[in-house]
Amino acid sequence: MSGALQRRVLWGDLSPFAGLSGGALLIVASDRLAHSLTALAALAWVYCLSALAAFGGSRLFPERGKAVAFAFAAFLAAALFLLPLWMLFPLAAIQALFAVSLVPMLCSGSGLCRRLEGLALAPALRLSLAEALSAGSLAVILSLIREPLGFRSLSLPGGAMGIAVFHPFGEESPLFLRLLSGSFGALLLLGYLMWMHRQARSRYSGEGDG
Numbered sequence: 001m002s003g004a005l006q007r008r009v010l011w012g013d014l015s016p017f018a019g020l021s022g023g024a025l026l027i028v029a030s031d032r033l034a035h036s037l038t039a040l041a042a043l044a045w046v047y048c049l050s051a052l053a054a055f056g057g058s059r060l061f062p063e064r065g066k067a068v069a070f071a072f073a074a075f076l077a078a079a080l081f082l083l084p085l086w087m088l089f090p091l092a093a094i095q096a097l098f099a100v101s102l103v104p105m106l107c108s109g110s111g112l113c114r115r116l117e118g119l120a121l122a123p124a125l126r127l128s129l130a131e132a133l134s135a136g137s138l139a140v141i142l143s144l145i146r147e148p149l150g151f152r153s154l155s156l157p158g159g160a161m162g163i164a165v166f167h168p169f170g171e172e173s174p175l176f177l178r179l180l181s182g183s184f185g186a187l188l189l190l191g192y193l194m195w196m197h198r199q200a201r202s203r204y205s206g207e208g209d210g
Contacts, residue, residue: 027187029148031092043103047128054113150182
């Protein structure tokens, strides 16, 4: 990843903190580590396949039809991601269905199609993957806070029940920590991380100006 692209992903317009369009995905996918890892894989798959479709169809579709075709490609990519997951781990696919269904909405609504215009294939894939990893990594970070504190556990995708849950942290968490495992706790954590990001972004921008 180039330095300019890395700065845009961490501090600029490509950061998941730049808007709230991915807030629902982050809240839904970060309740368990297993779900956040599945969402991370889905993000990378959908964003990169959508970039390939946008690059391949750039000359086939009229200007007004490109956004619709890109959205269709994103939803098709999400369906292709769920199909083998359903065949191998049907319970995991059911648990991940809502989070994965939010991925193409984020992809098509983020303006990625417009940002890919005029790019060659390799830069388009790098940009798409950078955006996907940015949002997916944030979901993983949130899950590493919410699941150990709220459930006193860690989980991975797979297993007979869809996820394999480990309990290395002993006793049940107090009530105020269990609140972090719910949507309200996720909103608080997301708001706090956004505040930290803005503070770091202001400091980073100030140092860059100097």
